[in-house]
Amino acid sequence: MSLVSRPVAWLTASxxxxxxxATLLVVRLSSVTxxxxxxxxASLYDFSAPSLxxxxxxxxxxxxxxxxxxNVASECGLAYQYPGLESVYRRFRDQGFxxxxxxxxxxxxxxxxxxxxxxxxxxxxxxxxxxGRSHVRGRDRSDIYGFLAGTGETxxxxxxxxxxxxxxxxRAFFGSLIDxxxxxxxxxxxxxxxxxxxxxxxxxxxx
Numbered sequence: 219m220s221l222v223s224r225p226v227a228w229l230t231a232s233x234x235x236x237x238x239x240a241t242l243l244v245v246r247l248s249s250v251t252x253x254x255x256x257x258x259x260a261s262l263y264d265f266s267a268p269s270l271x272x273x274x275x276x277x278x279x280x281x282x283x284x285x286x287x288x289n290v291a292s293e294c295g296l297a298y299q300y301p302g303l304e305s306v307y308r309r310f311r312d313q314g315f316x317x318x319x320x321x322x323x324x325x326x327x328x329x330x331x332x333x334x335x336x337x338x339x340x341x342x343x344x345x346x347x348x349x350g351r352s353h354v355r356g357r358d359r360s361d362i363y364g365f366l367a368g369t370g371e372t373x374x375x376x377x378x379x380x381x382x383x384x385x386x387x388x389r390a391f392f393g394s395l396i397d398x399x400x401x402x403x404x405x406x407x408x409x410x411x412x413x414x415x416x417x418x419x420x421x422x423x424x425x
Contacts, residue, residue: 261386262287265362267320268350270332275349277362282384283314284410286398287366289354290319291328291376292338299377300342302398306407307346313411314384317346320362322354325376354378381406385416 263281266274288303307317321328321335330338332350339348352360355372363372366380371391379392381403390406397403 262362262365262382262388263386265365267352267360267362270336270348270350272332272350275347277318280316280318281386282415283316284310284384284407285315285382286317286403286407287362287380287382288317288319288398289322289324289363289373289376289378290348291322291325292330292335294325294327294376296375296377296394297342299398300339300344304342304344304346306398306403310407310411314415315407315411319344319346319348320354320360321348321351322376323351324354324356324373327376379403381410383410384413 261281262285263277266276269275286303286306290300291297303317303319307315321330323329328335328351335348335351352363354360354363355367359367366372366388369380369388369391371378371380373394375394377394379396379398380388381390381392383389389410392400392403392406
């Protein structure tokens with residue numbers, strides 16, 4: 219192989235790798251089959267999660283709202299998405315929308331403890347709910363991510379996004395490279411917000 223052809227071959231191989239990565243991270247907007255965990259819970263809002271203060275928080279506090287569930291990591295190169303998440307949260311929160319962030323070290327980029335995560339979020343101007351560290355994949359994943367995995371989608375990197383409807387069931391999945399302010403995300407949020415608020419309890423429900 220000549221010296222001229224070697225860079226061309228390297229660039230071609232790199233293009234193939236990037237194409238594969240793009241395919242793996244493509245946005246999924248197809249309808250999602252309702253899922254439930256072993257305990258029979260069929261809504262995201264039937265679960266609880268540890269807070270950054272170490273207490274248990276019931277997601278029922280957001281029952282009836284549309285949620286964007288994101289696995290975040292402070293030292294990930296995609297942490298530039300924090301401002302985008304904050305922006306979309308501020309844009310739609312008065313319409314019944316919330317971003318729910320779950321820090322995870324599953325991809326080795328969230329080494330901070332809860333105090334460190336609070337500091338990072340304060341520095342970045344985050345005002346949406348951020349929970350304590352948890353696992354989002356594998357045998358030790360949290361019940362919440364076990365429930366979300368029933369869609370057939372699991373995070374393959376940080377900042378993967380599930381859009382959950384007012385009924386607590388997943389509506390769409392967006393790969394890590396999809397920016398929170400992307401048109402397809404905005405359109406999906408607006409569509410979910412247009413759905414009627416389901417009848418049922420508004421306050422916390424038993425675990």
